[in-house]
Amino acid sequence: MLETLYQEIILDHYRHPRGRGHLEPPKIEHEGANPLCGDEITIELRVEDGRVSAVRFSGQGCSISQASASMLTEAVEGKTLEEVRQLIAQVYAMLKGESEPDPEVMGEIAALAGVRNFPVRVKCASLAWHVLEDALRQVNGSSQ
Amino acid sequence: MGQTGLSIQKRHPIGYYFLSQTKSLGVTIMKALQSVIEAYQIRRQFPYFQPHPEMRSLIYLDNAATTQKPYAVIEAVSHFWAYHNANVHRGAYGVGAKASEMYESARARVAQFLNASNPNEIVFTRGTTESINLVAYSWGMSQIREGDEIIVSEMEHHANLIPWLQVAQAKGARLVVWRITDDGRLNLDDLRNLLSERTRLVAITHISNVLGTVNPVQAICEMAHFAGALCLVDAAQSIAHMPVDVQAIGCDFLAFSGHKTYGPTGIGVLYARYELLQSIPPFLTGGGMIRSVDWDGAQWADPPAKFEAGTPPIGEAIGLHAALDFIDTIGREAIEAYEHELTQYTLQRLQEVPGLRLYGPQPDRAGIFAFTLEDIHPHDIATVLDNFDIAIRSGHHCAHPLGDRLGVPSTARASIGIYNDTEHIDALIEALHKVRKVFGYA
Ligand SMILES: Cc1ncc(COP(=O)(O)O)c(C=O)c1O
Numbered sequence: 001m002l003e004t005l006y007q008e009i010i011l012d013h014y015r016h017p018r019g020r021g022h023l024e025p026p027k028i029e030h031e032g033a034n035p036l037c038g039d040e041i042t043i044e045l046r047v048e049d050g051r052v053s054a055v056r057f058s059g060q061g062c063s064i065s066q067a068s069a070s071m072l073t074e075a076v077e078g079k080t081l082e083e084v085r086q087l088i089a090q091v092y093a094m095l096k097g098e099s100e101p102d103p104e105v106m107g108e109i110a111a112l113a114g115v116r117n118f119p120v121r122v123k124c125a126s127l128a129w130h131v132l133e134d135a136l137r138q139v140n141g142s143s144q
Numbered sequence: 145m146g147q148t149g150l151s152i153q154k155r156h157p158i159g160y161y162f163l164s165q166t167k168s169l170g171v172t173i174m175k176a177l178q179s180v181i182e183a184y185q186i187r188r189q190f191p192y193f194q195p196h197p198e199m200r201s202l203i204y205l206d207n208a209a210t211t212q213k214p215y216a217v218i219e220a221v222s223h224f225w226a227y228h229n230a231n232v233h234r235g236a237y238g239v240g241a242k243a244s245e246m247y248e249s250a251r252a253r254v255a256q257f258l259n260a261s262n263p264n265e266i267v268f269t270r271g272t273t274e275s276i277n278l279v280a281y282s283w284g285m286s287q288i289r290e291g292d293e294i295i296v297s298e299m300e301h302h303a304n305l306i307p308w309l310q311v312a313q314a315k316g317a318r319l320v321v322w323r324i325t326d327d328g329r330l331n332l333d334d335l336r337n338l339l340s341e342r343t344r345l346v347a348i349t350h351i352s353n354v355l356g357t358v359n360p361v362q363a364i365c366e367m368a369h370f371a372g373a374l375c376l377v378d379a380a381q382s383i384a385h386m387p388v389d390v391q392a393i394g395c396d397f398l399a400f401s402g403h404k405t406y407g408p409t410g411i412g413v414l415y416a417r418y419e420l421l422q423s424i425p426p427f428l429t430g431g432g433m434i435r436s437v438d439w440d441g442a443q444w445a446d447p448p449a450k451f452e453a454g455t456p457p458i459g460e461a462i463g464l465h466a467a468l469d470f471i472d473t474i475g476r477e478a479i480e481a482y483e484h485e486l487t488q489y490t491l492q493r494l495q496e497v498p499g500l501r502l503y504g505p506q507p508d509r510a511g512i513f514a515f516t517l518e519d520i521h522p523h524d525i526a527t528v529l530d531n532f533d534i535a536i537r538s539g540h541h542c543a544h545p546l547g548d549r550l551g552v553p554s555t556a557r558a559s560i561g562i563y564n565d566t567e568h569i570d571a572l573i574e575a576l577h578k579v580r581k582v583f584g585y586a
Binding site: 001002005006011015036037038039060061062063064118120121124 | 520521522523524527528531538539540553554582583584
């Protein structure tokens with residue numbers, strides 16, 4: 001069961017995070033934390049013509065929270081806001097065990113489904129996505 | 145009281161084996177073997193460690209967070225709910241009188257356990273946190289003045305920190321921090337420099353819930369008194385692991401929780417010198433704590449009733465009584481000696497794990513082991529251990545300032561209780577090697 005949680009792909013994102021860093025302004029920035037375990041994630045993104053043109057994350061925390069953020073940056077860059085919102089909903093559904101991940105849509109993110117067997121870790125995997133969701137609220141009505 | 149503990153301990157095999165001073169290898173092995181047998185006998189007194197369809201068999205190493213409950217405690221509580229339930233200090237009927245008697249008998253038992261001179265020095269609360277808040281609001285808010293100083297150590301749990309921050313802020317007083325040494329101890333010379341005529345209180349933990357440091361509370365109280373200050377001891381982590389005698393310590397206030405004492409949640413104790421309880425205003429007000437009341441005001445009941453507004457946790461107090469009986473049947477000196485041996489064994493074995501960094505002093509310390517492993521996040525360590533059926537804690541352990549001092553926001557923490565043995569520690573070490581492997585360090 002441990003192998004489903006700590007899949008190679010997750011550990012790889014943890015050790016070699018993609019999209020870690022910062023953006024120059026103009027950007028939207030949002031930060032979130034998991035006070036119980038101390039995971040912290042900040043997401044910075046730029047939206048141009050209704051698309052996420054660039055996204056970075058920073059923060060600290062466990063392998064799952066950091067790998068999830070790393071995967072997020074790869075997955076959302078270039079997507080329209082609508083596509084991103086759909087993806088977020090699909091990730092939540094997957095983490096809650098409400099739906100099986102569709103590898104076509106999810107790609108590597110599907111690996112995060114392993115947390116379903118570890119209820120206390122679901123929050124770690126979802127943190128970055130919550131931060132992204134909140135960040136997108138700032139977009140509403142502005143650049144879209 | 146200490147007397148009782150000692151005579152029971154002499155009869156009890158744990159005392160025999162672990163109090164022996166012999167150091168040869170054969171004896172060490174004998175001791176380890178004996179520890180496994182003894183701890184097994186103790187685990188048999190806990191349903192938590194018996195096979196059950198709802199239970200997964202677990203090596204429980206999170207005793208600093210809460211301890212498991214023996215049958216004796218669970219039965220005492222359920223017996224009370226089943227056959228003696230009534231509110232206390234109210235009903236004229238017999239059952240009510242019996243409930244009151246059981247509740248007051250629990251108070252007397254706590255007084256005896258702490259060697260307090262008078263059961264009326266024992267106030268029942270919901271736990272350590274509430275006990276300390278009681279002192280902060282009743283004593284602190286009424287006695288602390290602008291410019292006064294309250295000394296707290298850098299290793300305090302938030303429960304013995306935030307209430308004092310609140311008092312200091314409200315009263316314009318200063319919170320003075322007694323810093324720890326690099327190896328996680330408190331230096332009495334440093335305290336000497338911090339104490340002054342402005343000091344009103346030294347609030348100190350008996351055992352650190354992160355570092356396992358056992359603080360010399362007796363000397364600390366003496367120094368506080370010499371400076372004209374009072375001393376509060378947070379005994380949450382010591383009470384179930386060593387003899388705690390309020391008269392020997394000389395503290396003015398002492399707090400602990402039932403649930404870290406093999407007893408129920410929702411019950412805690414504040415010990416305070418009787419004159420103090422008499423002189424300070426109540427904390428919560430309402431039923432059960434007044435002598436008389438009219439539209440012009442109220443007269444408070446005598447302590448401890450003055451501090452027990454509302455219906456108290458009656459069944460929980462009775463459960464605590466049973467828990468203290470359980471502890472004394474084993475003997476606190478015997479428990480201390482046993483856990484000391486197991487602690488030494490654990491320290492030695494933890495050294496075998498490459499990349500493991502243990503916080504706190506060595507070798508003199510209590511059985512609480514906060515550590516980091518390579519740069520693996522403590523949350524990940526705990527998850528992997530959980531997968532091998534070992535329960536430990538990860539996080540900041542409600543001591544943020546200490547985490548800042550140590551330079552680690554979070555650590556993994558294993559903590560032992562009377563039912564743990566060397567096999568549990570062996571399993572922990574083996575699993576830590578597996579953690580390394582999962583994260584590519586082996
Ligand atoms: C040293 C110390 N003080 C206070 C507390 C708070 O105890 P409770 O949560 O039972 O009030 C704890 C519990 O973790 C502790 O370890």
